[in-house]
Amino acid sequence: MLAEFDLIRRYMMSPQEAQATDGVALGCGDDATLLIPQLGQQLVVSVDTSVVNIHFPHDAPAHAVGHRALAVALSDLAAMGATSRWCLMALTLDQRVFKEETAAEQWLAGYARGFHALCQQHATTLAGGDVTSGALSISVTVMGEVPAELAMTRSGAQPGDVVAVTGALGGGAGGLALWQQGERDLTHPLLQRYLMPQPRLAAGIALRGLATAAMDISDGLLADLTHLREASQVGVVLEPEALPLVEGLVDALGREAALSAALSGGDDYELLVTLSPDNVAQARAQLAECGLSLSVIGHCSEALGVTGVPAQAATGWQHFCGGAQ
Amino acid sequence: MLAEFDLIRRYMMSPQEAQATDGVALGCGDDATLLIPQLGQQLVVSVDTSVVNIHFPHDAPAHAVGHRALAVALSDLAAMGATSRWCLMALTLDQRVFKEETAAEQWLAGYARGFHALCQQHATTLAGGDVTSGALSISVTVMGEVPAELAMTRSGAQPGDVVAVTGALGGGAGGLALWQQGERDLTHPLLQRYLMPQPRLAAGIALRGLATAAMDISDGLLADLTHLREASQVGVVLEPEALPLVEGLVDALGREAALSAALSGGDDYELLVTLSPDNVAQARAQLAECGLSLSVIGHCSEALGVTGVPAQAATGWQHFCGGAQ
Known part of the structure; x- marks a missing residue:
């Protein structure tokens, strides 16, 4: 069995160390993460949970599970017209479904690859997370920014549009x-x-x-x-x-x-x-x-x-x- | 069965409508929430997942489950010396464990009471969330603020302290x-x-x-x-x-x-x-x-x-x- 802290270190942290240039004053590894919001911007936040057999099949490829869990959350930022900046990943994982430790590690490596690749594609820094044991599910919190008053919402449609x-x-x-x-x-x-x-x-x-x-x-x-x-x-x-x-x-x-x-x-x-x-x-x-x-x-x-x-x-x-x- | 949107409306939104005075430009009900960070502050964020039978017993009182899920997340903000401001709640709930719909509603009402009461105690606005179906677990994202450079971390201890x-x-x-x-x-x-x-x-x-x-x-x-x-x-x-x-x-x-x-x-x-x-x-x-x-x-x-x-x-x-x- 992999221990929790090992898991976090190996698969949850960003491949590159988070930097002040990414708006991260203090990255993964402390009790919380310190982020630097930009002046004149509103913070756009959303959370989405993806549960095995509800949102994705149990036999979906690991990298797709990682990609998809982040993608559905980022989609909410897209809807607001926000620039994505940071995310947090809360992964609940049942290691007992894997027959061998190497299978668990392989799954995690694939999952992390899918997640990190989409982070990179959208300049989104994985700024923290939690790993715990239970039925496979992933809650992803995304944080973006939009210039004050420029966010798109659901409520502005007019007759004739x-x-x-x-x-x-x-x-x-x-x-x-x-x-x-x-x-x-x-x-x-x-x-x-x-x-x-x-x-x-x-x-x-x-x-x-x-x-x-x-x-x-x-x-x-x-x-x-x-x-x-x-x-x-x-x-x-x-x-x-x-x-x-x-x-x-x-x-x-x-x-x-x-x-x-x-x-x-x-x-x-x-x-x-x-x-x-x-x-x-x-x-x-x-x-x-x-x-x-x-x-x-x-x-x-x-x-x-x-x-x-x-x-x-x-x-x-x-x-x-x-x-x- | 309660429908998802009903659940969100009835139990996840704050009892009071979120206000600009709480730093909320746009509250629950859109794709994402719009928050207004304070000038000169760093954003302090953390996520914690609480899973039934791992972090709390399956027969724990509902209000304690709600309280505890938020409390353990807020504790990370406390450790950084942050002022708590907002939270997001991702609730995964297996309604099949309830024999009757009224039992599910009672549980949710108690859960929400515990969660909201702690929000109020610490001036924390529930700014969004997600409800989905699966084994009971709650991922809470907390967001606080701390004056730039004043956050406490794990890394400053000196010999002699x-x-x-x-x-x-x-x-x-x-x-x-x-x-x-x-x-x-x-x-x-x-x-x-x-x-x-x-x-x-x-x-x-x-x-x-x-x-x-x-x-x-x-x-x-x-x-x-x-x-x-x-x-x-x-x-x-x-x-x-x-x-x-x-x-x-x-x-x-x-x-x-x-x-x-x-x-x-x-x-x-x-x-x-x-x-x-x-x-x-x-x-x-x-x-x-x-x-x-x-x-x-x-x-x-x-x-x-x-x-x-x-x-x-x-x-x-x-x-x-x-x-x-």
Whole structure:
């Protein structure tokens, strides 16, 4: 059995020593971490827990588990238009599932590789953590910054705004379906979307000042649209035929299931935004610089509620209900 | 079954709406929370996970589970001399353990009561969270502030400094022993110490500028002393007869087990500090204002290692080993 302090030292600390240039005055290894917020910025914080067999399969590759646990948390910073700066990782791990200590170490090394690589990609410093014993789960706290008053929220949508999404939808649910059918080729685009989602941080920053409201799509487009509608007190007229479906989704699931995955599957981690029609062209140009498309999928109305939803569409994914309702 | 969003709304949000006066620009309910750091302060952050049957018994009262999960995290801020400001709560809950929905709601209401009461006691705003399904565990992220350069760390102890602890030791392990023997009277002082530990935030602030090094006692005095010794590159000469034992501990466990609980039991959440001998009187006076004693239990030496440890003392508590070694 690996002892707790060993685990922390070997796998949780950043590969490079944290530096003052990263806004870290004192890194891992003390009771707490000391961070240096930037002047004139608000601190943007969020926490997300990923639990085995709820948020990822027990046999998911270790590096995907590490990547995904951080990605879903960073996605919340992206939705606010924040620059990611630091994260904390609370890892609960049941070493008894490993037959040999080397297997536990291999899993941890892979997990840490996936986590640290995404940290590096988004200039996010792992600034602390906790390791404990129990059923596998990871709580990741992310901390970012945004200039005061520039954060995007869910509550600014106006009647007449268009509703748009970045990238393509349905990959989360489509990838899960493929995984459950036994597909294990991680280079498959749908598995990539499901197991290795990319938080849209650059897109969030690009949309700052353009989007009137924003959030990430984690619970499924329709469920998240409900949150946005309620926060903004607007209605939405949806154009389902305009939904951008992930490449290969229709081939994999068929047209109807593909649409349902995009509407209700969840775990897509694209951004859902509203914009004045006048700003769509500029938003598209700026997202193109991030290599990302922006698809208009409807518009906001004064009449509350949502119209245009295909009859067969489910209403959302709720973890506590164990699946789509 | 309660739906996730319902759970969050009803039990996770602060009883009072978060306010700009609490440094919250945007509270729970969006993708992330917006916080307003104070000028000239460093941000002090830490995360602690509490897992059922590892950190607390499965039949612990719900309000104690809520209190304790936050208390152990706040204790890390106390050790740094920080003022606590905000926290995030990631709750993983297995509703299937409850036979009826009302039982789940009762548990959650009690849990939230314990958590919120401690928030209020330490002017800490619950600024966000996550609720998911799985084996009961709680990851609490705490965020505090400390004037730049004034944080206490583990690494400043000097040969010649005295080693001291706040309050009394052995209550964590003593309370656990009583609980395992069937004691359920929560007003029993040892159960109070075990289930409702009090983070020493006021003491931490009082010791700022006086202590040369500080940490909290969570893994057991000897184990934590090792961390402090190693971080400061000093040795320690311990005077075990000077250890302040919690009232009733010797009666409950006998002299030898009481000493062992104080040395190695852990979960005491007192502060372990080093000070110049010249500062002991002032530190005592300031702690007295917090209603807390300060006991000198040894001194730092140039010769590394620790001397004076009774032969029967265990070497520490490691969660992954399932108990004291």
